[in-house]
Amino acid sequence: MSAPSPARRTGRPRSPEADRAILDATRAALVELGWGKLTMGDVAARAGVAKTTLYRRWANKNELVVDAVAALFDEHLDLPDLGSLQADVEGVVLRFAALLERPETKTALMAVVAESTRDDALRERIRDAIVDRQKRLVLLGRERAQARGELPREEDPSAAARTADLIFDVIAGAVVHRTLVSAEPVDREWARGFTTLLVGGLTSTQPSGD
Amino acid sequence: MSAPSPARRTGRPRSPEADRAILDATRAALVELGWGKLTMGDVAARAGVAKTTLYRRWANKNELVVDAVAALFDEHLDLPDLGSLQADVEGVVLRFAALLERPETKTALMAVVAESTRDDALRERIRDAIVDRQKRLVLLGRERAQARGELPREEDPSAAARTADLIFDVIAGAVVHRTLVSAEPVDREWARGFTTLLVGGLTSTQPSGD
Amino acid sequence: MSAPSPARRTGRPRSPEADRAILDATRAALVELGWGKLTMGDVAARAGVAKTTLYRRWANKNELVVDAVAALFDEHLDLPDLGSLQADVEGVVLRFAALLERPETKTALMAVVAESTRDDALRERIRDAIVDRQKRLVLLGRERAQARGELPREEDPSAAARTADLIFDVIAGAVVHRTLVSAEPVDREWARGFTTLLVGGLTSTQPSGD
Amino acid sequence: MSAPSPARRTGRPRSPEADRAILDATRAALVELGWGKLTMGDVAARAGVAKTTLYRRWANKNELVVDAVAALFDEHLDLPDLGSLQADVEGVVLRFAALLERPETKTALMAVVAESTRDDALRERIRDAIVDRQKRLVLLGRERAQARGELPREEDPSAAARTADLIFDVIAGAVVHRTLVSAEPVDREWARGFTTLLVGGLTSTQPSGD
């Protein structure tokens, strides 16, 4: 948040230690208990903080958990250039899978998404905090592939956006489904198979074209 | 094989009407309230049944909802032969999306999956009741495509299984992600774009081959 | 009940063993659990009998418990002539106290009486089964004392009845209060003190007289 | 003597209004429903209070009802000097009877006493809150009678205590038995007859003496 908190000047400032302790405690509770059993009282106790202090910062459980999980997605977002489209995609698949296999994300992500089907504000928050950050990697990967000549440049910007969305849904969806629904590991072999399929599709045709 | 009634003889038998009424009430409550607000007491009241009667059959909310949702997957499982691999895949994509866009599945499915990350018995139940039924469509579609000569026959059965799993994760994952995370509709255009990408990948390469 | 059940001839006759087993089980449960925790299901299980069998014989918990307790009051009703009013009263006091100190009566009696404050039929049943049987002892004792010349004969029968009621309330009330409320034992010393007080009052004045 | 607030400092203090509202509601519910039908949820609703608030103060129905009834015994505890032993005893008898005939005490007292036969803590609470307060009247009455010269002074303090206990059991027991078991009213006539009997006994002999 770049905007400096608009109207707060006087009075005792909020403790930044409390912020950190609460988010840490939330993640720890998530790992131990899962979304369903996590309680605000327990998080407060773990953080050595009063419940009031939680509610002064987050309006409810959902918002707290989304923020706690979102922080995990801040890290691991760089995508080094691996030299080819195939290698870049494999890289992002493995990176995303590694994130999803961490116990705190595993439970939290689906639970938060489930909750968001009934709560537009929550969905917006998830999109900002989690989804769009992942999508940037796709855009970056395509940029590189086009620079290398592996993929043609798309003139129509709306078609380009549609294609990027599609690719993102395919990558993220496949990894999530493999990890959380099929409950099978995303290992190097699976990543190669999936990437080969995807890159084959991308290069053989122009999905949104024509 | 012989006597399918393993253990119950004495006492009043459970009412099959109650079973039906409870599952119907669960689906209705899911539509109106969503997973989060659904309560056992409310379901019982809708079904005209005592709470005891629910708990005699299902140990908790999760199991009840899985069974209630699973019944929806029993219908809509046929896949008419549409004449080509492309058409068959488009068909299954649209059919699956239609299911996911129904309000009772939308919330319930993700919530139950989220819960299953902490509960192996629940995951097993989901797999049996929901996932494997969908996967059968993929196997059927491949069978037809091979019969038509659109796809080569895979000799190694374990490689064949791996490929089927991959395709299933890609299709189901992409549709779920598009519907629930991106929260965009799976319309005919998106289905065509996705299918083109997938079929392109399948025919241009042998994903698990080599 | 002397009247032979009017209209029952055909079908399987009721098991008299069940009757006994149920009443025994009720008393046992009363001792272990007290009135409040006693449950019909538990009694049935102890008696090795189905709940149906209980309800075929008694309309509800109260009736069952009253009958079970009443049976205890059937015994111990004889009052041997001890030669003097003082000795006779002491005898009845000790006998009644012995009954009240048995664990099954201790809890049950007060509980049933408490229940009866809201239920006239129950009060009637208690009067018939328990109270009036005790009162007979008082009448018998007075009869003897009058025969011995220790007490004058009362001409007015309604005044005589009033006096007998008073004496009964005093004796029974004092013993019950000592035993259950003060929770102190009714030993020989207390019985002698109480009897001296009562007999002193009876002989020094004509309580209901004028 | 100095600081009577032993242990509570931090946190929001308990609402004294809630205390009062709950006890009032309990008495009202007792009048309308009786002990057996009184429920914690109903009391909470009448008091405009959450069930939690009840359970934070009283562990169960018994304790709550004892306290609610005990408050009634706080009022009506004065015993004006009526000039003679006979008049004082008649006074206390009628006063006690008036209390017992109120619908909220009628059911509650016996039920709680019944429960106390299984629960020592409850008996202690009843003794402190109810029994001992009544007993003070007996001691006061004797004091006056001795001052007037109607009764001799007892030298041995333990014998004095025993006599007081006896008189108390006789008075309270007789009134309770008349009211709740015999279910007959304690009117002026009965009170006079009973008092005559008791005072006759007290003055004609020294019950515990010799």
Place this chain on the structure above:
DNA sequence: GGGTAACCGAGACGGTACGTCCGGTCTTCAA
């Protein structure tokens, strides 16, 4: 360096749902 406004901990509060238990009834099969 004294106000003061916002902070913090503790914990009570109203509410809602939980999952269990029991009372009393009903239904099935067997004796």
Place this chain on the structure above:
DNA sequence: TTGAAGACCGGACGTACCGTCTCGGTTACCC
């Protein structure tokens, strides 16, 4: 028709959380 078994409805139980509130007490900033 009785009996055992056990499902059924209704309703209270006591507990657990949620999110709010009210205490006494603690900082940082600003004048």
